[in-house]
Amino acid sequence: MADEGGTDDPAAEEEYEYFFTGNVQFEGEALEGVLITVEGNGFDADTETDADGRWTIGVPEKAEYEVTLDQDTLPEGVVVLEGQDTVTAEFGLTKRKAVNFFLGEGQRVTVNYFDQVVQRVVSGLNFGLLLALAAIGLSLIFGTTGLSNFAHAELITFGALMVLTFGVNLAWPLWLAIIVALVLSAALGWTLDAALWKPLRRRGVGLIQLMIVSIGLSLALRYTYQFFYGGSTSQLPGATLPSDIRFGAVALSWVDLVSMGVSIVVLLAVAFFLLRTRIGKATRAVSDNAPLASASGIDVDRVIRIVWVLGALLAGLAGILWAYFRPGVSWDMGFQILLLVFAAVTLGGLGTAFGALVGSLIVGLFVEVSTLWLPSDMKYVGALVILIVVLLFRPQGILGRRERIG
Amino acid sequence: MDWGAIFGNAAVELISPTTAAYALAALGLAIHFGFTGLLNFGQAGFMLLGAYGYAIPALKLGWPWWACLLTSLLASVIFALILGIPTLRLRADYLAIVTIAAAEVLRLTFTTNEFAPVTGSANGLSEYQRDLLTLNPLPDGRYGFGPWVFSDRAWFFLILGWIVVILAALLTWLLMRSPWGRVIKGIREDEDAVRALGKNVYSYKMQSLILGGLFGTVAGIIFVMPRAVVPSYFQPTLTFFIYAILLLGGAATILGPILGSIVFWVLLSFFSGFIARAVEAGWLPFMTQVQAGQLRFILVGVAIMLIVVFMPQGILGNKKELAFVK
Amino acid sequence: MSSEITPKAKPVKSTGLHVGDPAPGVKKVDPILIADGVKRTFGGLTAVDVEHVEIPRNAITALIGPNGAGKTTFFNLLTGFDKPDTGDWSFEGRSLAHIPAYRVARMGLIRTFQLTKSLGLLSVMENMKLGAKDQTGENIFRGLIPSLWRKQDREIEDKAQDLLKRFKLDAKKDDYAASLSGGQRKLLEMARALMSDPTLVMLDEPMAGVNPALTQSLLDHILDLKAQGMTVLFVEHDMHMVRHIADWVIVMAEGRVVAEGDPHEVMQDQAVIDAYLGAHHDTDLGSTDTGHVEAIKELIDDEQ
Amino acid sequence: MTNSEPTASPVLEPTGDMVVEVRDVTAGYLPGVNILNSCSLTAREGELIGIIGPNGAGKSTLLKSIFGLVKVREGGIFLQGEEITNLKANKLVAKGVGFVPQTNNVFPSLSIQENLEMGVFQKPKDLKHRLEFVTEIFPDLKKRLGQRAGSLSGGERQMVAMSRALMMGPHVLLLDEPSAGLSPVRQDEAFLRVKEINRAGVTTIMVEQNARRCLQICDRGYVLDQGRDAYTGTGRDLLNDPKVIGLYLGTLGTDE
Amino acid sequence: STGGTSEPEESEAPAETGDAQPIEAGERDLTLKVGTILPQSGALAFLGPPEEAGVALAAQDINDADLGLQVEVVYRDSGDTTTDTATVSVTDLLSQDVSAIIGAASSGVSKTVIDQIVAAGVVQFSPANTSADFTNYDDNNLYWRTAPSDVLQGEVLGNLIAEDGNATLGMIVLNDAYGTGLAQFTRDAFEAAGGEVVAEALFNEGDSSFDAQISEVTAANPDAIALITFDQAKIITPALVGSGYPGDKLYFVDGNLSDYSADFAPGLVAGSKGTLPGLDVGTLGDFTDRLLEVDPALQDYSYAAESYDALVLIALAAYAANSVEGTDIASYLRQVSGGSGEGEKVDTFAAGAEALAEGNQIDYDGPSGPVTFDENGDPTEATIGIFQYLDDNTYERIGDG
């Protein structure tokens, strides 16, 4: 229903500069032929509502008027509550003033509390799985090299930006764009390690120093993205298609389903990799004691390279899903969730892959569910407070282990 | 290219109150991280408390400047206690995330519209300097020499800021060469060992957290004095920059943070001026004015990386330490 | 750098430390530390389960036992670095349960760590000075005024200098502790513990990795300290050392105290030999003669 | 027994192929500070070499520089005639060299089993039978293969560390104080096993502070002092050399 | 841009005449140096290009007019408040002796630098600030702005939503001066017209996803939803419509009314409406085309007209004062805008300068609308356009508020 909002009754327009306008509805249905009177400052005029229940009356000056609805012209069975048939209305700064009469009980069907909780829980889980995908890469890199990689956010953004470049700017088919984006993400991880981290490790630069390097890298990459992609948000192909797969109160889109599915499968695969494969165990060995790992015949640099490639790949994948889930691609999209990703990894226990998963789910849930009680502009507060509280009781994180002393 | 202006502007940053504020905040971090080994990533939170702790009583209660100052110091101590009690037991990397989280909780609390009447929410607060300005002994007008021509008000805040920085550096120097400083440095290396020697590690860590936090708090006040306060100043990025400054100067040094802050701001100003003029002069034809603004941050990021790569111990840091870093 | 060792006369052993027969948990004439029912489990594993043990004052007590017997864990529990599931223990009559580690240390009970904890980026001298107790300048406010602590600091430094010389670390005093070799760290750990003039010092394998010649001269120092009234409790696997200086030996196995007594007697105990010392403990293991290999193999097989 | 002057040249020149040769090596950690000063050492096929010396003499540094963990500044290191100076550790493992460091010698967050698996990283197929071999030497480990190494006692760690190196079935074995922290019976066992393994053809270089025991079993000993190979001789000779006794071995345990 | 929003003077009636200073007739020979601190980097960077283009176009027009006043513009970055770039930029600009500084876009950034600029006696002129704090700021009369008042737009939007027959309204609002100010006046107008705001969910700059806000608002099942945001609408809208809310019941505002044809699935927001201050493009002639000539990469035109007018007004005031001193310019700004109540209506710099050269008072109205300043330097009037989205997610003007 595309009303001509703002266009005026041509007759009135010629006569006066200022207008009252409004609607008369009963239980949400427009009422036609209801008589409306405007009175005041020695002026008085009336009109009837049209088929859409709307009316407009021009008045000569900007002042206070009484707008009255004539009860007698209402259809059978419709009544106006005592005293609500007349409204005193005054113009503000503009030349138009709306006066509506909404009659009847006006029952709005709101979503009940339980359904709201269910909705939030589902989107919290969905968000949590997505965070987990991003977090697990971070956790892997931390676990293997001890580096808190603040540039992980930019690896997340990278995946999405590549799909944007190939899928939208170059208009390649989406599946191809995604594959290329993932390959490039992995390549970025490889390159970063080869060009930056490996030489730094060689020189024995400390972990905190490396962390600051990652902060610098994050800054440089982020603004490079802004340099080339600008400051605004774009959408990937198909990201804005409305869809309604409904499970009771919960509306999910195909994007949500795919992203949940992909997250679960990938997370299981990573867990298998870490716990069961030789390289997976080697990553943990390297993180514990790199010189000893080397003395055991493990090619430390190669293991770290693999982890970087894998971490960047997972981050890129998370970025693509994130671009669909949000939806939108922008230069700082990864940076915006970096803190949540870190919180998730820490909450679960630094360097433990399952910890990252558990932590992510908790953070995701808290972000979404906590706004049932918190103002929505404080929605991250819930997740951050839970992080602090959990660490109060388990300083080593949920799945982390305490080291023995002595 | 107007090199004079570029260097002149860079020279202004040499002594600007912002430089002083960052230097002081970095000095606080030096106490936390450089000397005690506390990976506090919530310095922005302490600065926020300084700024709001000063501004709110000044504006809403009309308190005199010293009462406002005390309020923010008190707020900072309370924050340090609340933050410290649960977190000082944590391993360094956990502590980092928790302190970021706590600072973010603070920032979001000051941002939310719920408390807008007190905090001004995202719009922040302004014009709380009046009472302090009544102390300004300088005559009205703009004066100075070379590139350093400022209004009396700017001079006043500038001088005040640097006096505080010098006092703080002196205090830190005295402390770090005392047995107290030795315990603190011992804790950085291995707190269990220090505990086994009969030192109350928890209490020392708390003292360090409070002291460094107070520096951050005063830095917050210095930072917002010449301007207004909005919560978005105090994002994690602020702490990141302060860390960069700290490492640039040398983490476990006293003059390092100050030198780091000066170098950081002079460089930033230099990049800004140079790139903008280079684009204006058509030296970078492929680039728009808008991209020039972004290029500067790319360069800052790269500069941070290069500094750490080529001087991992910082300008004033001890090179020998490098052989043993973990 | 090495110096000749002039073997001293045999150390004077303290005797008459216990009341009644030397059995596990035997009462001591003058106990300084008493532990009662101290138990610590990790998951299903009972690491420490000590019913009753007393450590005699002004004597050198050795705590020995197989690997994993719970010696280090017991140390951790006594010094507040770990919390037992149950149990009471007291030091000089004051209960130590729920007392944090640093306060235990302040009461005069200092321990060292088996896996050394040197303060890497502090110089060796600073490591030592940190060990001294009751330093005025360790208070943040008094620390600000050098005149308040200068004098004390100098005294501490002199003392540290002496100890370092004894421990053959004086040449390294201005180097970072991180640059010490494994054995030097052990030495530093012990020297640092001695800085605070402890009433009871608990050493966890202090001589593992220390050169035997140096060990010998350090033992003399420990004996000196005992003569000045200090009590020592140490864990050690070097039986020569135990025999040489220990006045009393406590044997732990699988978390329990299984034997106590005079070093020579305990080491004759068949159970101790079986579980801990091994049958050919005092025999020469080697002989270049290759025919011996078979015999060696047999020896090992006997063990199992 | 009457050697008042320790001999600088070995009494007994063993025959057999040169396996490890350290030729005038100078090495150190900090720039400008040399820990090893043109230090030399040789080990022939099947030899068991013991290295003793005061604390801080550079024994660990010597082993680390053989294994490529400390940068060699001058001189060269050869493995069966091939130069391996500053070669990366994992390459050396591939060449059959095993190493047990003095400290930090386990992976604390890995279980014992996983620690041992890391030992056969390059030959995963050998896992099963090597595992049997190793747990036979240290039966204590067998019961608790799932325990995290970080929670082990000092002696248990040491066992894990040695087992890890034995897992790879090395051709050359470098041991840095393998007996430290072990109970006497385990120490004896460890020494005997080392001897046994050595007799099976593994050239072994072992640093020990338990000097007597070490010299009792080894073919040849080196005494290192201040980064130089001060004395060398057969184990027996050194054991009985009064100078060596006075400077390095002490008299504890002999006069009782 | 942001605004707790000043209550603009209820002054359709011009201030009493006679407080206008006389204009000296005759030729001018002035060189005016103006700086900008508009966002090139940071979170608000998407606002920078149209604003800088507006300034550049104005400079081009002024210089082409060749009437004895040449402007030179120095562009610097304001960053956002997280980076504290603005102070460095202002130091740089002041060192080049600019007479006026156009910017910043964000009220927070403006607050950061206002003291520094004002203390130097330079005019600060924001094209986008709407925060109420500036109205009575101690600025020596040097702070000005062309940004339309939130009161106006809020009222138009509130009335529009009511007129369309919506009884209940939900709002998703950016928590900053701009968002909360505009939301407040929209709510006032809507509730005065008999409607009810049933849900208002705020989010912060830098928030990444808006699920919580969307479910909070849709849970209340309002007849219409107003999105009072900047660029975030690009994320919120598809998520909102994707969750099942009708795409024709949304209302947009100046911060986010843009061409979504490239971003959204066709028809996603067809029928939804929005408000945008400024004159009808039809009456402006080729303003947007000319902007595109200046910067072909422009994607939208937010605050371009306000920026254009800012520079033209500064130039006219300098012309009127026959001086490029900041304080002199400031003392003429109000009267060239028509704020002192008299003067010939002009709508280009050339016309204005010619009139001034003859010694006449002028009243400049530019592409951003009938600009008229009150004594605080705030605009009192604005034209607010009403727009509606078409099936291809582009929008067209359907009236004025």
Ligand SMILES: Nc1ncnc2c1ncn2[C@@H]1O[C@H](COP(=O)(O)OP(=O)(O)OP(=O)(O)O)[C@@H](O)[C@H]1O
């Ligand atoms: N945190 C822990 N988690 C699980 N098991 C532990 C933990 N700490 C100790 N243990 C186990 O408890 C037992 C006792 O360990 P403890 O370190 O006390 O032995 P110890 O007697 O000092 O041995 P050693 O002579 O080898 O040093 C060991 O088997 C060890 O594996």
Ligand SMILES: Nc1ncnc2c1ncn2[C@@H]1O[C@H](COP(=O)(O)OP(=O)(O)OP(=O)(O)O)[C@@H](O)[C@H]1O
């Ligand atoms: N990482 C290091 N950095 C600098 N110097 C070091 C480092 N490690 C050891 N050193 C120094 O090198 C010398 C030799 O050390 P090394 O560890 O080789 O001694 P060691 O003979 O193995 O002694 P120990 O028997 O005590 O283990 C010592 O003086 C020590 O201080």
Ligand SMILES: [Mg+2]
């Ligand atoms: Mg032990």
Ligand SMILES: [Mg+2]
């Ligand atoms: Mg060694």
